[in-house]
Amino acid sequence: MYSSIVRLQNAFGFFTTVAFVVAAFIAASDLLSPRTPSVGVLKTTNVQVVRGRPHYYSHKKEEYAIIKFSLDADLSSLFTWNTKQLFVYVTAEWPSAGGSGSGQNATNQAVIWDSIITSPSADHLANLGPIAMKKLKRSAQGKSIDPSRGKLSIKNQRPKYQITHPTGKLAEQDNVVLRLHYNVQPWVGILTWNQDVDFWKWKTFKNNLSKKFALPALKKKDEKKAR
Amino acid sequence: MAEQLLDQARDLFEGQIDFEGQKLVEVLVNAALTLVGAIAFFVGYFLQDIKLAVYIGLIGTAAVFVLVVPPWPFYNRNPVKWLPVGGITPPANLVVDDKMFR
Numbered sequence: 001m002y003s004s005i006v007r008l009q010n011a012f013g014f015f016t017t018v019a020f021v022v023a024a025f026i027a028a029s030d031l032l033s034p035r036t037p038s039v040g041v042l043k044t045t046n047v048q049v050v051r052g053r054p055h056y057y058s059h060k061k062e063e064y065a066i067i068k069f070s071l072d073a074d075l076s077s078l079f080t081w082n083t084k085q086l087f088v089y090v091t092a093e094w095p096s097a098g099g100s101g102s103g104q105n106a107t108n109q110a111v112i113w114d115s116i117i118t119s120p121s122a123d124h125l126a127n128l129g130p131i132a133m134k135k136l137k138r139s140a141q142g143k144s145i146d147p148s149r150g151k152l153s154i155k156n157q158r159p160k161y162q163i164t165h166p167t168g169k170l171a172e173q174d175n176v177v178l179r180l181h182y183n184v185q186p187w188v189g190i191l192t193w194n195q196d197v198d199f200w201k202w203k204t205f206k207n208n209l210s211k212k213f214a215l216p217a218l219k220k221k222d223e224k225k226a227r
Numbered sequence: 228m229a230e231q232l233l234d235q236a237r238d239l240f241e242g243q244i245d246f247e248g249q250k251l252v253e254v255l256v257n258a259a260l261t262l263v264g265a266i267a268f269f270v271g272y273f274l275q276d277i278k279l280a281v282y283i284g285l286i287g288t289a290a291v292f293v294l295v296v297p298p299w300p301f302y303n304r305n306p307v308k309w310l311p312v313g314g315i316t317p318p319a320n321l322v323v324d325d326k327m328f329r
Contacts, residue, residue: 002244004242008296011291014256014257015291021264022280026271081275081277
């Protein structure tokens with residue numbers, strides 16, 4: 001601590017220690033806030049299977065499922081001061097043709113829709129144009145956290161992704177379910193996904209499955225011209 | 228004249244402080260930075276605002292740097308009193324490393 005440079009080094013060195021410890025406390029503070037995500041409605045509204053190509057020059061034609069759905073969920077308890085953004089996604093799942101004998105691939109799972117919900121503290125990171133960005137920022141003016149963003153109410157949503165299967169066959173598949181997933185991305189700390197067991201104040205994600213449904217038969221030729 | 232100016236500039240850059248000042252700086256750095264970290268965490272937690280916590284932490288740390296890095300006068304209140312150059316002869320019974328100095 002004799003000269004200015006030594007004092008600068010020592011002070012900065014201790015600052016890094018303090019910053020690390022504070023970050024650890026912030027990460028641990030997540031455990032104190034209860035997480036009680038709940039799902040009201042998750043159901044399909046319109047399901048189609050059409051034939052199409054994976055890309056324009058492909059000779060292979062595959063069957064694509066277009067699953068429209070409605071969703072009502074309250075994920076507001078996942079928004080705390082340490083939440084940077086919430087990734088919400090819906091998958092369709094169905095058993096493999098080989099049944100449980102197909103090992104790791106006994107269940108097919110494909111994402112049909114996803115969304116990133118930013119916390120007000122991370123709004124500036126959202127991938128939006130200037131006008132949408134302004135609107136997003138204004139929606140949380142003066143608020144450091146905005147749990148109301150976790151209340152999802154989506155009616156007859158078109159899927160973002162049409163799904164297929166490596167075999168190219170998907171029509172008339174039975175026992176398909178939709179599953180809602182979340183992924184909390186904190187500013188500091190660990191990523192957390194859906195929970196299957198209660199962990200102290202963090203409760204299991206329940207009712208995040210839709211009823212089982214069957215994919216319909218292939219649509220006739222004249223109906224897929226628009227694609 | 229130029230030499231004097233250079234000496235002054237070097238003193239300012241090196242920013243030497245006395246032993247008591249060094250002791251004080253050590254305590255100040257540890258206490259103040261810990262305090263800043265604690266304030267940042269608790270204010271952030273109770274207002275549920277992580278940006279505020281970051282700003283408190285960074286601004287507080289900058290303030291601590293301003294407090295401890297420059298050689299402020301209060302770190303130099305106990306200057307070491309050196310013996311005058313060639314002023315007095317060493318005492319006759321001065322012993323260093325078991326050797327008698329004459």
